[in-house]
Amino acid sequence: MSANNPPPGQDPERTTAYRGGWEQPQEPQQPYPPQQSYQQPYGQQVPQPGQEASYGQQPAYNPQAAYGQQPAYGAPHGGQPQQNWQQQSWPQQDQYAQQQQQQGWQQQDQYAQQGWQQQGPEGFGPPQPAKKGSRKGWLIAGAAALAVVLLGGGAVWAVGAIGGGGTQPNEVLPANAIAYARLDLDPAANQKLALFQLARKFTVTKGSFTGEDPRQALFNLVNESGEKKVDFAKDIDPWLGSRVGFAAVPSGKAEPDIAVAVQVKDQAQAKAGIAKLMDGDKYGIAFREDYALLSSTQALADKFAKGEATLAENSEFTDDMSAVGEEGVLSFWADMGGVAKLAPIPAEQAAGIEPIKDARFAGALRFDSAYVELAGQVRGAKGLTTGDLQAAGLGTLPATTAGALSISGLDQMITKQWSEIQKSATAGGGAEVQQLFEQAKSKFGLDLPGDLATVLGKNFMVALDSQGLDADQIKAGVRVATDPAKAQAVVDKIEKAMAASGQPAPQIAKVPGDGVFTAATSEEYAKKLAEEGTLGDSETFQTAIPDADEATFALFVDLDKVEKLYLQGLEGDDKANAQVLRAVGLSGKQSDTEANFSLRVLFN
Structure with missing residues (x-):
């Protein structure tokens, strides 16, 4: 089961925001004039953004295609790529899409050998060089920080074959996790198409066909000092998959246990490659389905791998992620009550977090041809x-x-929380805030919080x-x-x-x-x-x-x-x-x- 695909009734080739019944799916917008088309790796043209309606009849694809293999757009089994889309009329395009749904896509061996270096209609440019830092580059810290590098470092990468199926990290991580984050470099088809279209809009990504493999970005991050003698092509590429999950699990102590799920293609090569990458650092590794589970000790890794229940079976987690909708490239979830127990709250701030102490927070970063969206949900709160x-x-x-x-x-918030606002200002050394309150009363004759509530x-x-x-x-x-x-x-x-x-x-x-x-x-x-x-x-x-x-x-x-x-x-x-x-x-x-x-x- 893939938690990455849109909910029932959602067209998997479109990106539409929705929020658990509060918002109906929006109709696709086509406000933009057609842009100049670009070439696929096989010489074939992709519809322009103004022609997005044709995506509703995409050729069928094989979600089980090997990592790094790209379906040939318009190439039926044993055949040659179809005629350039822009040289056909719209009826012909519909007929073309229907043909492809019946015939399927041909996998390209040559493309599989080239991997990520020549994928998609246009690459997304090289990432920013990794900053030098401490030698401690182990995967737990690396996996947690990778999302920031990939999605906030000024570069966006192309992704692999049209797919998005397969096991997700939440299907192998512990059910009692109190925090979870997932980075998916093989998301649903609509996310990939949207990323391609957005990349064409910026000069920094428009003309590049050789974007660096995002998996190699993970390797560079973990091996940021460059002191560990590990070769990505030889030691990492043969086994590293396209998904990473991070979970914080209660330990009974002040700090939680950490579990990292790294998708792998070969367990033996993964074990050898990770050992070489860790270079003597203490860690534990075990395997569950097609993931390597990493933690601080071997006992913890074995415990996580043998645990019967997974996060995917946690009803609160699944309900919360369903409410968020499409999980896109990056998704996250947290049990705010569980997290709060790890960090004792000062008495003067306890009242302020009372409404959310038992709540959960979930969200996702997703793409559309017209926008990028960060969406989130808070559920299970009281008295908001x-x-x-x-x-x-x-x-x-x-x-x-x-x-x-x-x-x-704002009026009810000010009235209801006025005493807590004053306490927080005093506890935080807010002498200036207190002085402002006093001036409002003495100089302007205002009645607080009543007059402030009236104005807001x-x-x-x-x-x-x-x-x-x-x-x-x-x-x-x-x-x-x-x-x-x-x-x-x-x-x-x-x-x-x-x-x-x-x-x-x-x-x-x-x-x-x-x-x-x-x-x-x-x-x-x-x-x-x-x-x-x-x-x-x-x-x-x-x-x-x-x-x-x-x-x-x-x-x-x-x-x-x-x-x-x-x-x-x-x-x-x-x-x-x-x-x-x-x-x-x-x-x-x-x-x-x-x-x-x-x-x-x-x-x-």
């Missing part, structure tokens, strides 16, 4: 909110909005308009779901206090409404902000904020509308790559027991 929160409502802002932030429930309201929204930015005529404002009369009274207190002290009061236009208080930098924009806008009709907004109607918090920045502000200081490739960025969206929903979030970066 009181009652239903108001929708964030960013879609009701003016269509000309360049950026906006909306948060619901049931929903607090701040927006910046794109019009006027070129002329330095900033149009910005806030729209608060609150009692407008009480909000006006708070503003009057502040303005009166500033006038009494000789400070000029800011020129703010205020527009009270039915349960809404709006203030802005100009009368014109205040009225515009108070009205029902159409930002939600924008395709860019809909992609960046997929759950706009349900979200209780949201952040949206349309980079295309503000790029003039930051492109002026860029040149060459830096400018070209910055222009690829389209928008950023962060959104999510919070209830009494659950919370989720989606962070998306969109590309032109």
